[in-house]
Amino acid sequence: MGDSRHHAVLIPGKAYGPLTGLLFYAGVAAVRRGADLERISWDPPEDLSPSEMPSWVHEQVTPVVDKLPAPLLIGKSLGSFGAGVAAERGLPAVWLTPLLTMPACVAALRRATEPFLLIGGTADAAWDGAVARELTPHVLEVEGADHGMMVPGPLQKTTDVLGRVTTAMETFFDEVVWR
Template structure:
């Protein structure tokens, strides 16, 4: 799983079930990759009403494959529902960033176990879908935030949640810098502290 990732000239941003790829964590994740010089593809969707938990992985896979399937070795970035695309990453050997992954759902976890390319997992201890011990078992690249919920928000003044957003984006940048090869960027930039580990 720690094999060097392929050159990421493209990234696919995969939304969750509530917000699109231009909001919150995904907006910043997409911007981080764009600043590396990769072309960013945004998936927009409206999950069908009444889709059962068992049907969701196949539906997500179909949506993501339609976009990622036409790109050479893209980096996948997904949140929540979008982390069911871990099966696409596993099948194609693609690096990935999974924000608030559904670690309590076997379809997601099984796909993560099959991964051959490196991936980053980001979650919070107040998220019912997060399992920190399992995350660290699956990958050495993790960011766990104490008290953060499924939206990576923490209790108290909003500046605390803004600080969490900063930690998440730094972890993504560090992962890109140290693990994923991106065009036009030399590895080992000294300006990024280690946030994923």
């Protein structure tokens, strides 16, 4: 880590690593803004129950966050349970396809004291657009996007979604987090 005044932590999903798709581009956007980047990698236990997910993620994220001065957290799916860490430490965040149908995730998001961006799609069973808009004014909801933020039809439609997602993150970084 250099002497950057910005820091970001990439928090993976269950089977979606920190160098994959949305998280990769989130990291690029942060680095282009001068942030030092920490990538968490993990292999969640196969038998990890929904009730154990919040504490397991907390145990993975906390040691990384504790060694950085006020990082931005960027998490995908399972990583959105990192919202508890963000709430405890007053950190801004971006949650990609957060688990908005899981009460523990929503409860953690409700405790947030710093702004956060929620990104999800209407074809994702874990997404609840009404809840997202209730939690924060910073929401990108993509019609027809699934849990991977992919949409039906020609692949270009999905790459267009990627463009919308990266633009939303860059705008959030520039206008809200690191203005």
